[in-house]
Amino acid sequence: MDELASERLDGAPGQNAASDEGRTRPSSRTPTIGLAIATIGRPEIGDLLESAGASNIRPLVVAIGNQSGGPLPIDLHAFPFEVVEVTSSGGASQGRNDAVRAIADRVDVLGFPNDDSTLPPDSLGEIARAFAENPHEALAGALVEFGITRFALPPKGTLLDPVSAWRAIEQTSYVRTEVFRRLGGFRADLGTGSAGAWQSGEITDLLLRILEDGGSIVSRPDIAVLGRGEQRQLSVDAIVAKHRRYARGTGYVYRVHPYPATTRLKTVLGPWRRPLEHHPDPRVSLRIATARSAGRIEGLLGRVFPSPRREPGPRS
Numbered sequence: 001m002d003e004l005a006s007e008r009l010d011g012a013p014g015q016n017a018a019s020d021e022g023r024t025r026p027s028s029r030t031p032t033i034g035l036a037i038a039t040i041g042r043p044e045i046g047d048l049l050e051s052a053g054a055s056n057i058r059p060l061v062v063a064i065g066n067q068s069g070g071p072l073p074i075d076l077h078a079f080p081f082e083v084v085e086v087t088s089s090g091g092a093s094q095g096r097n098d099a100v101r102a103i104a105d106r107v108d109v110l111g112f113p114n115d116d117s118t119l120p121p122d123s124l125g126e127i128a129r130a131f132a133e134n135p136h137e138a139l140a141g142a143l144v145e146f147g148i149t150r151f152a153l154p155p156k157g158t159l160l161d162p163v164s165a166w167r168a169i170e171q172t173s174y175v176r177t178e179v180f181r182r183l184g185g186f187r188a189d190l191g192t193g194s195a196g197a198w199q200s201g202e203i204t205d206l207l208l209r210i211l212e213d214g215g216s217i218v219s220r221p222d223i224a225v226l227g228r229g230e231q232r233q234l235s236v237d238a239i240v241a242k243h244r245r246y247a248r249g250t251g252y253v254y255r256v257h258p259y260p261a262t263t264r265l266k267t268v269l270g271p272w273r274r275p276l277e278h279h280p281d282p283r284v285s286l287r288i289a290t291a292r293s294a295g296r297i298e299g300l301l302g303r304v305f306p307s308p309r310r311e312p313g314p315r316s
Helices: 046-053 090-102 123-133 177-182 204-211 236-256 261-272 281-299
Strands: 033-039 059-066 083-085 107-112 138-145 148-149 172-174 217-227
Touching: 033 046, 033 090, 033 123, 046 059, 059 138, 083 090, 090 177, 107 123, 107 177, 107 236, 123 138, 123 172, 123 261, 138 204, 138 281, 148 217, 172 177, 177 261, 204 217, 204 236, 236 261
Parallel strands: 033 059, 033 107, 059 083, 138 217
Antiparallel strands: 107 172, 138 148, 138 172
């Protein structure tokens, strides 16, 4: 369920200084937070829930969309908050949607951490404070892996725009529940493990819909979620295929949202700005650049071309 940094927009994050005015009024009380998690049964989900339990503000409830086909590797009653298990299938977006349905009537704000991520002790407290004090419909935090921040968000307090929204990522994003429900949640045909060809882009699509609905999304790079990075050893063919699948999602999001033709062209050409920086092996790097551009074209056209070799199936 991790994302590839390369499948975010190639270019600098936006610096939109738009007004803080919004339709959602700040609250005088501390908003309740619920976490909606999709899992394929990784044991690291226990570390995530333990980190939530150690937070200065705990989630009111956590819902887990279990797509493992078996029992979860945790004791649901071992945590200082309620944990709800929901049987799910169909990929990460569907798993999160299924989890949200189980808790949406009970919480004000939703978060979507990956099942192998963890939360610093002060992160949920900062999230609750941000939503209590400001009218924003959503918030984008930072993903930190091995001490390195991925996806350079704009400075703290900047409002995201259709350019910088690509710098947000699922496991560090928080959305007001009523907004998430009104807009229909994640598109189940986007994202890792979905039945469709578009294996990324679900959070960008949701954030763009929030912007198009007149909402605001605030950048908070000071609020982090800790990730573990890619844990699997993939063959070169599998790496290239993964990049292409993710690139298809990127292209498709550009297709279904009102970006100008020049921006769509730039995203196709983006992987060739630094074609030898995608992988230590130059030959593999060029294959990845080709795969990204081809995948983005496929997404923009809404169709998948035959591949010269069989792609390994999608896995989170």
